[in-house]
Amino acid sequence: MNLIFFDTPTQHLDLSPLTLTRPLADLRIGILKIAEKWKYWFSEYFGNQDIKVSFLTPNYLSTKFPLQHDTDNFYINGGLLPNKEITRQIFQLFHNEVISNEQHLLAARTDKIFNSYEALVEGIPVLQQMNEDITIISQLWxxxxxxxxxxxxxxxxxxxxxxxxxxxxxxxxxxxxxxxxxxxxxxxxxxxxxxxxxxxxxxxxxxxxxxxxxxxxxxxxxxxxxxxxxxxxxxxxxxxxxxxxxxxxxxxxxxxxxxxxxxxxxxxxxxxxxxxxxxxxxxxxxxxxxxxxxxxxxxxxxxxxxxxxxxxxxxxxxxxxxxxxxxxxxxxxxxxxxxxxxxxxxxxxxxxxxxxxxxxxxxxxxxxxxxxxxxxxxxxxxxxxxxxxxxxxxxxx
The missing domain is CATH 2.160.10.10 (Hexapeptide repeat proteins)
Structure with a gap:
């Protein structure tokens, strides 16, 4: 399984200066970083399979936080905090489907390669609505x-x-x-x-x-x-x-x-x-x-x-x-x-x-x-x- 965490351009700026030097999913909240939480939940859901993690970031961050593609990629909003039900709904996406709510693009599942957030938004037209209550980090406080x-x-x-x-x-x-x-x-x-x-x-x-x-x-x-x-x-x-x-x-x-x-x-x-x-x-x-x-x-x-x-x-x-x-x-x-x-x-x-x-x-x-x-x-x-x-x-x- 390949998890790719993205920040929207709005999130990147709204969470600055913390996100000037790292992707949003590399931020710690609670005990773990956001990406670490997702890795745990996907491991639990899939029975401890090897879960790969990478980041879709602004170019200047990509050398330290490189992007890795695979044949089954889950693009996940870096500010979305996981739980069992949210993980389940994202896992049940078909290939080339996107899930969102009224404010945010939340996740996508695809075998396609996207090198920017804008390409991701334009490249997957099939849309689902998240039917779970979510917590998303979109402001510093x-x-x-x-x-x-x-x-x-x-x-x-x-x-x-x-x-x-x-x-x-x-x-x-x-x-x-x-x-x-x-x-x-x-x-x-x-x-x-x-x-x-x-x-x-x-x-x-x-x-x-x-x-x-x-x-x-x-x-x-x-x-x-x-x-x-x-x-x-x-x-x-x-x-x-x-x-x-x-x-x-x-x-x-x-x-x-x-x-x-x-x-x-x-x-x-x-x-x-x-x-x-x-x-x-x-x-x-x-x-x-x-x-x-x-x-x-x-x-x-x-x-x-x-x-x-x-x-x-x-x-x-x-x-x-x-x-x-x-x-x-x-x-x-x-x-x-x-x-x-x-x-x-x-x-x-x-x-x-x-x-x-x-x-x-x-x-x-x-x-x-x-x-x-x-x-x-x-x-x-x-x-x-x-x-x-x-x-x-x-x-x-």
């Missing part, structure tokens, strides 16, 4: 908005038929132990784990240090850690190999990012390879208690989220200096470096360098140098594919 339900769904899926590693630390207090799952190598020290209302998942080789308080729904992914005294208020995912501390509520961290010190972060989505200096704080509620507006890359203007709580959206390779204050509904573009006193603007463009006093464009070679150091600390390298993507975005910014 949808990621934290649906994170609780996705942690719960992924937890059930990942832990089904498996036994958790035991909590061996005598000083850790665990409420509703049956709703807590530790993968191999997960370590907990003198923490409070409250899973009475939603599950807590601690991934392989993750670490919860002394004095942490965690409330479900919560996921600490592989290799990630919580620093001393961290307060995780629930509906939060800390992505792979990230290091987090302070007070965090309803936040999705994609991976490899740090907020090691005190400071509040709520109702936010953080990309990969980001670093927030000590006492970085993000507002998620306006003093007027009015809905929050955020910058939108498609309209090049602010749009109303209609959300009362909305914090920060941060693209990849963003750095924030010590004591950074981020206003409600701040969007920070790829490769930006934010520092200085007072609040920076609510929209910080890609590769901006500065703060409230103004910005200049960062030097690309300096960004490469810093990003290489960041990646080396996680045993990785800044690849030529990474550099090509950042170079393309830099030239377009």
């Amino acid at each position: 949808h990621i934290f908005e649906h994170n609780r339900n996705q942690i719960i769904a992924d937890f059930e899926m990942i832990t089904k038929g498996r036994k958790s590693q035991p909590i061996t630390d005598p000083h850790t207090i665990a409420y509703a132990k049956d709703n807590i799952f530790l993968e191999e190598g997960a370590v907990v020290k003198a923490a409070i784990l409250d899973a009475e209302n939603a599950p807590i998942y601690l991934g392989k080789n993750s670490l919860v240090e002394i004095g942490c308080i965690i409330r479900g729904a919560f996921a600490l992914c592989e290799g990630a850690s919580l620093n001393f005294g961290a307060k995780m208020r629930g509906d939060t995912t800390i992505g792979v190999f990230s290091k987090f501390g302070g007070e965090v509520s309803n936040v999705v961290v994609q991976g490899y990012s740090n907020k090691a010190h005190d400071g509040y972060l709520g109702n936010s989505v953080i990309g990969e390879w980001c670093n927030m200096g000590a006492d970085t704080n993000s507002s998620n509620l306006k003093n007027t208690f009015k809905p929050v507006s955020i910058w939108n890359y498609r309209f090049k203007d602010y749009i109303n989220t209609e959300k009362l709580f909305c914090g920060t959206f941060m693209g990849d390779f963003v750095r924030c200096g010590i004591n950074t204050m981020l206003n409600t509904g701040t969007v920070i573009g790829v490769g930006a470096n934010v520092f200085g006193a007072d609040f920076p603007p609510k929209f910080v463009p890609d590769f901006a360098w500065g703060g409230a006093a103004g910005f200049v464009k960062t030097q690309l070679d300096k960004l490469f140098e810093t990003a290489s150091v960041m990646k080396s600390r996680r045993g990785q390298t800044l690849t030529k594919e990474d550099k090509a993507i950042l170079t393309h975005l830099y030239a377009s910014s």
Whole structure:
């Protein structure tokens, strides 16, 4: 089986800056990335057959996220979150049929080769309507908005038929132990784990240090850690190999990012390879208690989220200096470096360098140098594919 995930041009821009450096289906929500969820459901449906995954992306992303065709291809909207019934309906498509709802093209099954979203839309005329309720990620805030339900769904899926590693630390207090799952190598020290209302998942080789308080729904992914005294208020995912501390509520961290010190972060989505200096704080509620507006890359203007709580959206390779204050509904573009006193603007463009006093464009070679150091600390390298993507975005910014 060959799964190909596509983003519509609208989704690609509406979910920027997160989708500037990856396909939508490569985003993490809950415990897993969207593409990983689909691979699981198709494996379940077909009895653990080999499921191939690739992406139909803008050209500049295609080297890192290549497209692979086969004789039986399922093209799936990268923002569509799977479940059993949706998987069943997509699998039952005949060849050269499309399924959609009123707003979105959702999936297609075909033996044809399509190298763009536009060709896919024009090339398969037979249309079905999705008759299941769906959840589709089409705006930035949808990621934290649906994170609780996705942690719960992924937890059930990942832990089904498996036994958790035991909590061996005598000083850790665990409420509703049956709703807590530790993968191999997960370590907990003198923490409070409250899973009475939603599950807590601690991934392989993750670490919860002394004095942490965690409330479900919560996921600490592989290799990630919580620093001393961290307060995780629930509906939060800390992505792979990230290091987090302070007070965090309803936040999705994609991976490899740090907020090691005190400071509040709520109702936010953080990309990969980001670093927030000590006492970085993000507002998620306006003093007027009015809905929050955020910058939108498609309209090049602010749009109303209609959300009362909305914090920060941060693209990849963003750095924030010590004591950074981020206003409600701040969007920070790829490769930006934010520092200085007072609040920076609510929209910080890609590769901006500065703060409230103004910005200049960062030097690309300096960004490469810093990003290489960041990646080396996680045993990785800044690849030529990474550099090509950042170079393309830099030239377009």
